[in-house]
Amino acid sequence: MRQWVVVVGGTNMDVVARSSGPFVPATSNPGHTRISPGGVGRNIAANLGLLGAPVRLVSVVGDDAFGEEALRVTAACGADVGAVRRAPGRTGTYTAVLDGDGELVSAVSDMAITDDLELDTLHLDDAAIVVVDGNLAPAQVAKVRQAAAGTDVPVAFEPVSVAKAARLSDLVRDLLLVTPNADEVSALTGRPVAEWRASVADLHDRGVEHVWLRQGAQGSWMCTRGADPVHLAAEPATVVDVTGAGDAMLAAWVAAWLRGADPVAAARDGHHAAAATIGSTHTVRPDLADFLREQS
Numbered sequence: 001m002r003q004w005v006v007v008v009g010g011t012n013m014d015v016v017a018r019s020s021g022p023f024v025p026a027t028s029n030p031g032h033t034r035i036s037p038g039g040v041g042r043n044i045a046a047n048l049g050l051l052g053a054p055v056r057l058v059s060v061v062g063d064d065a066f067g068e069e070a071l072r073v074t075a076a077c078g079a080d081v082g083a084v085r086r087a088p089g090r091t092g093t094y095t096a097v098l099d100g101d102g103e104l105v106s107a108v109s110d111m112a113i114t115d116d117l118e119l120d121t122l123h124l125d126d127a128a129i130v131v132v133d134g135n136l137a138p139a140q141v142a143k144v145r146q147a148a149a150g151t152d153v154p155v156a157f158e159p160v161s162v163a164k165a166a167r168l169s170d171l172v173r174d175l176l177l178v179t180p181n182a183d184e185v186s187a188l189t190g191r192p193v194a195e196w197r198a199s200v201a202d203l204h205d206r207g208v209e210h211v212w213l214r215q216g217a218q219g220s221w222m223c224t225r226g227a228d229p230v231h232l233a234a235e236p237a238t239v240v241d242v243t244g245a246g247d248a249m250l251a252a253w254v255a256a257w258l259r260g261a262d263p264v265a266a267a268r269d270g271h272h273a274a275a276a277t278i279g280s281t282h283t284v285r286p287d288l289a290d291f292l293r294e295q296s
């Protein structure tokens with residue numbers, strides 16, 4: 001039976017340092033640092049596991065202690081990590097600095113090992129949906145798309161950043177869902193940022209069913225082909241740490257979609273999950289399911 005979510009993407013160890021007060025550049029700011037597993041693909045899989053969805057992560061980690069820890073924590077969230085490759089070398093890292101308000105100041109991601117992810121034999125016969133992390137290289141995304149098309153499995157795509165969206169723009173077509181912000185949708189279509197509505201229409205023309213346009217604290221627009229766009233407000237939240245909000249949001253949408261929810265109701269769950277995540281120090285909040293239950 002087709003019931004699995006297959007998430008294909010990166011796994012990192014995140015080093016996230018939050019300054020105690022206003023961040024002052026080029027000096028040593030007092031603060032607090034946490035080290036915990038991250039990576040867009042791995043975060044989505046971990047959140048889905050916590051929400052009770054049958055989820056398999058297809059990823060790669062190094063043969064180091066970070067890789068061991070990332071696998072252990074992700075499995076403890078309920079995700080199947082049997083298809084995560086352990087390659088010789090160091091696990092990917094994401095090193096971020098947050099200001100005293102929990103907002104991102106700057107970050108460096110070093111995930112060269114993700115290039116070692118071979119996707120020639122991606123088995124999707126039991127998959128209900130495939131989620132693709134935009135950190136993958138174009139050739140890897142093309143392979144996932146080919147496998148999904150071959151087994152008729154819908155694909156959701158997380159663009160990650162403007163630079164990454166730009167290099168994958170040709171591959172963003174015939175999707176169930178894509179989740180850009182206005183800058184990323186502009187990178188996908190080549191239109192000016194202000195013309196995001198026209199960009200959304202372009203993506204619909206390319207066979208994308210749902211474009212979920214994110215606007216940070218301003219909420220999001222769920223734009224479904226052939227329907228009027230629906231605006232969803234972000235929930236009021238005290239920002240503790242913004243890391244991983246977008247990943248939790250997408251995971252909650254997929255979990256709701258799997259249960260048969262319509263795209264707007266699923267997006268509401270997504271905003272609950274984002275608020276839960278930014279309101280906690282965790283990149284993936286262990287009590288996410290309890291939090292969503294209380295909201296609904």
Ligand SMILES: Nc1ncnc2c1ncn2[C@@H]1O[C@H](COP(=O)(O)OP(=O)(O)O)[C@@H](O)[C@H]1O
Nearest residue numbers: 214215216217219234235237239245246271274
């Ligand atoms: N300052 C904020 N206040 C309230 N909610 C926020 C804030 N920043 C982000 N969010 C929530 O987190 C979601 C994801 O944030 P966004 O910045 O759009 O994506 P990403 O985490 O991928 O950069 C938003 O849609 C919103 O629900």
Ligand SMILES: O=c1[nH]cc([C@@H]2O[C@H](COP(=O)(O)O)[C@@H](O)[C@H]2O)c(=O)[nH]1
Nearest residue numbers: 012038039040094109243244245246247
């Ligand atoms: O180039 C990248 N930046 C960031 C991430 C990951 O994204 C998460 C932060 O997500 P968000 O941008 O939604 O806050 C972190 O766990 C980090 O490891 C990544 O995989 N690749």
